[in-house]
Each structure stands twice: as structure tokens, then as C-alpha cells.
Amino acid sequence: MTRAPWTIRPVGERDTDAVVALLAEIAREGNYIATEWPFDLAARARALRDALLLRRSVGWVAIDGRTLIGELSVIDVTQEEPEIGMIVDAQHRGRGIGRALLEHAFAWARTNGKPALTLRVFPENERAIGLYRATGFAQVSLQPGGIIRRDGTGRDVLFMRRPTDEPSRT
Numbered sequence: 001m002t003r004a005p006w007t008i009r010p011v012g013e014r015d016t017d018a019v020v021a022l023l024a025e026i027a028r029e030g031n032y033i034a035t036e037w038p039f040d041l042a043a044r045a046r047a048l049r050d051a052l053l054l055r056r057s058v059g060w061v062a063i064d065g066r067t068l069i070g071e072l073s074v075i076d077v078t079q080e081e082p083e084i085g086m087i088v089d090a091q092h093r094g095r096g097i098g099r100a101l102l103e104h105a106f107a108w109a110r111t112n113g114k115p116a117l118t119l120r121v122f123p124e125n126e127r128a129i130g131l132y133r134a135t136g137f138a139q140v141s142l143q144p145g146g147i148i149r150r151d152g153t154g155r156d157v158l159f160m161r162r163p164t165d166e167p168s169r170t
Contacts, residue, residue: 006069006095008061008100009063010059010060011059011060011073015068019045019061020045023035026090032125033085055077060072060105069092070101071087071101072084072085072102072104080114084118088101103135109164110165114164115164115165116162118159118160119137119159120143120158121158136162137160138160139160143158
């Protein structure tokens with residue numbers, strides 16, 4: 001078995017600028033995440049740094065050499081069933097990075113007594129939905145107009161949930 005050229009480690013304060021840069025890159029794509037471009041990178045980096053330092057959020061990053069190529073955040077660790085958000089660089093999708101990041105999140109949730117993890121995904125993001133289903137997430141609901149855009153229009157979103165007591169399908 002060949003070892004992946006990338007590694008997963010906990011996100012830290014030192015990663016915030018790189019995470020926000022990747023977030024901006026994916027936001028520019030305009031298809032996969034709720035965050036819209038443009039946004040204030042410095043303000044977003046400060047908010048992420050604060051969330052990490054105040055332990056409101058935890059997460060992991062995927063690193064290839066010295067380059068950050070993916071990130072997963074547990075958005076609010078105080079929630080009974082916290083929501084996650086994940087981004088992977090376009091050139092690195094389909095290589096198992098998302099699956100590896102999810103496994104770290106599942107392990108954290110089990111260790112911390114969380115009964116489930118949740119996420120929201122756009123219905124047209126079929127590749128991500130396939131990954132989420134393959135790792136045990138099930139659709140709970142379709143939320144019409146669940147993500148409100150800057151222009152006031154709503155975008156439909158699937159709400160998905162994965163119990164942490166289910167064995168991994170990965």
C-alpha cells in the first residue's frame with residue numbers, strides 16, 4: 001500500500017492565514033461552499049484564530065509538503081451534534097483527503113461524547129454528497145433556501161447527519 005503524500009494534523013493558530021487563503025480560493029469557485037467571495041481575509045483569519053484560541057472550534061488540516069490543501073472544522077464544539085465544514089483544494093480532490101479529515105472528526109466526536117456530526121451541502125455538489133454517504137452520513141432534510149446569499153436569494157441545502165456510534169464505512 002502506497003503512503004499518501006500528504007498528512008493530517010490538528011489545525012493551529014499558525015494555520016489560520018493559509019486556511020483563509022484556501023477558503024477564499026474555493027469561495028471564488030462559487031459552487032461548493034456558503035462563503036461568498038469577496039470577503040475580508042484579515043477579519044476572517046482573526047475570527048478563526050479567536051475560535052481556536054477560545055476553544056469554540058477544533059479542526060484538522062491536510063498538508064502536502066508545506067502547502068495546506070484541505071481543512072475540516074467542527075464549527076461549534078459546544079453543540080450536542082456539532083456541524084462540520086470542510087474544504088479541499090481543487091487540484092487535490094478525489095485523493096482521499098476529505099475522507100481522512102472526516103475520520104479525524106469522527107474520532108474527536110466519539111472521544112468527546114457527541115452522538116452525531118452534522119453538515120450542510122448544496123444538492124448539486126454530487127461528489128461531496130457521495131463522499132458523505134460513503135462515510136455514513138444520511139440526508140435528514142432538504143432546506144429550501146436554507147443558505148441566504150448576499151443578494152437576498154436563497155440556495156437550497158441538504159442537511160445531513162452521521163451518528164458517531166456507527167462503524168466507519170471507510
